[in-house]
Amino acid sequence: MLAVLGIAEAFTINGARLLLGVTTTIFLLAYGAGLVLVARGLSRASTWSRGPAVFTQLIQLLLAYSFWGGSTSAVSVVLAVTAAAVLIAIFQKASMDALKDDPGNDHPVL
Known part of the structure; x- marks a missing residue:
């Protein structure tokens, strides 16, 4: 879900808030990927x-x-x-x- 939010954020980036949009996108994508790794770790105990x-x-x-x-x-x-x-x-x-x-x-x- 966070990766989806990251992708959605990427499509709403505009010049007035470029840095905020880019950093938010990167954060949400990284957090989503981290949660996938945690879920994989939990499934493997x-x-x-x-x-x-x-x-x-x-x-x-x-x-x-x-x-x-x-x-x-x-x-x-x-x-x-x-x-x-x-x-x-x-x-x-x-x-x-x-x-x-x-x-x-x-x-x-x-």
């Missing part, structure tokens, strides 16, 4: 992917808060519910077991 996934959902919760009020309240609710569902899924015991650093060692080393 890579331990590194848990942190970025949680961080992204916390950003989405803040974004949902910023949309609250007026005609964008529905967007806010969708963003918040989606982020909460993903966070709940990531912190489920099965997910935590699959994404822990050493799947073969159930006891912490002291």
Whole structure:
């Protein structure tokens, strides 16, 4: 979705806001590509992917808060519910077991 927003931003760039448009496009495309890598890591149960996934959902919760009020309240609710569902899924015991650093060692080393 962010890559789509990045492409849409690229088509709205004009001379008055050239630098802002270009940097926003690059940011959205890079962020979208990063999320694809995180999703791939989660699907392969890579331990590194848990942190970025949680961080992204916390950003989405803040974004949902910023949309609250007026005609964008529905967007806010969708963003918040989606982020909460993903966070709940990531912190489920099965997910935590699959994404822990050493799947073969159930006891912490002291």
